[in-house]
Amino acid sequence: MENIEEYRQYLKQHLSPKRFAHSVNVSAASAALAERFGGVDPEKARFAGLIHDICKEEPRDVQYTLMMRSSLDVCEEERKAFKVWHGIAGAEMLRDTFGVTDPDILYAVRYHTIGRAGMSVLEQIVYLADMISEERDYSDVDVMRQKTRESLAKGMCYGLEISLQKLLRREALIPHHTVEAYNEYVTKLQQQEG
Template structure:
């Protein structure tokens, strides 16, 4: 599905620079995923009444910028910029790219927008008290056009109807998957899940 929003000429130039950088850092499949998540983030932003569509676009575009980095690259970035992973993070490489992605965007790309950076920081774990942009990016990553996991249609329908229901389904999916694979659950993910349960 295409979106109807347009970037300003300055934003367009920036987007082209970021795309060039992403193509250098990411495998083609991951680059395509990034474009699809950017598109999905704009759609959800429009749907949920989030006003800054360009920010949603850039959050989606950049969210996986270090996803294809090697274990050593992640480790040296965390060391270089002083990020101390928790025990659960240290044992799960899949969680690293959300943290190192923010470090790269902040220290190497000069991005200072906290709202954009925290959306990327929590796009794999979620957390309690998520901002609208954090929720948009978290869900966009689940429903982007390139996704084809079992249950993606249900997820897309939920996201199209109600953000809270979609968040519940996404968190249950994540937690169930981790339990089935006997993987630890990040405390932020449990906090996000508990918060939704308590709100009901």
Template sequence: MLAEKMTNDDYIALLKQRLGEKRFNHSLNVAEEAVRLAKKYSVDVEKAYKAGLLHDIMKEEKPEIQFEAIVKSGMPFTEVEKSNQKLWHAMAGAAYIKNELGIEDEEIINAVRYHTTAKAGMTMLEKVIYIADFTSKERDYDGVEKMRELADVSLEQAMLEGLSFTLQKLVEKNKLLNLDSINAYNEVAAVCGKGNNI
């Protein structure tokens, strides 16, 4: 099928082939939650739906295939991203939707690219996808209710909560921190009035 002719239903059919039932449902739920947040924060609903659907499209691919897709795309990545396999599916997903599905919208591509690490200077759409991945309806981790409440207060407060959660988990395990995540954390912490350390 010609990439530019693909509809959302085609994307859903493709996801069904590429993902197990659990992650397929997660993808639909993230898309639905992304639409809800997009409406709330006046973000492009169609882009939010597409990016939400596609954000984990490479997640069940073998790591070596994910890494190959990243390298082939020529996309820049950090040493920390290279060292953490869990981050590969976001970059590989961005490469896949651009190169295999022919999606040209940079904002959708970047929303997929940064849905796990975040980065400073994210657009509203990119923030919506980052948060929707935490607040989709099947999520049931400790603290999800707080995340959902914050997502309804402001995108930045929800991002601060999400980044704190992720960075703390990495620190607890003495893992490397990706600078993009730290920069995103500092940016939203300052926006949320947490910039003064005194």
């Protein structure tokens, strides 16, 4: 496991106080979800949650360069959506600059904004922790927290639904990863209920 304190100090220097507080909250929420649902080491979840926004406040050109260097599947819709660059760029920075090699951590950072089909438990945990962290106060956050307490699948389905609605309201492009993830979780929940 990486030295989490070194990363905490790096983030404190490179993120605004508000973004740093969010990262600390996502770290705590990730560890709590790992303890609740199992399937991943809580300390690994704590680390992935802490670093998920490592590139969030990097300049646009830095994010773009890192994103374009990524070997992970970056679709055309993502290349046109600045709001999601930081996840792709963050995974690339962690691999390239910090030497993080754990694919589960890299994927958790890379997909924490858009999701994807076939997400690992860690990826789901970081995605959900980002949506339910302590400081979040959007209108559906209490419902989101409740769904997540019930199961990772219910939380993922609801979280992806919120994301899709937000993209549709903005008339924004929708990455295929998000659509595929949503379809996967709807199918999973239908199978559980049927």
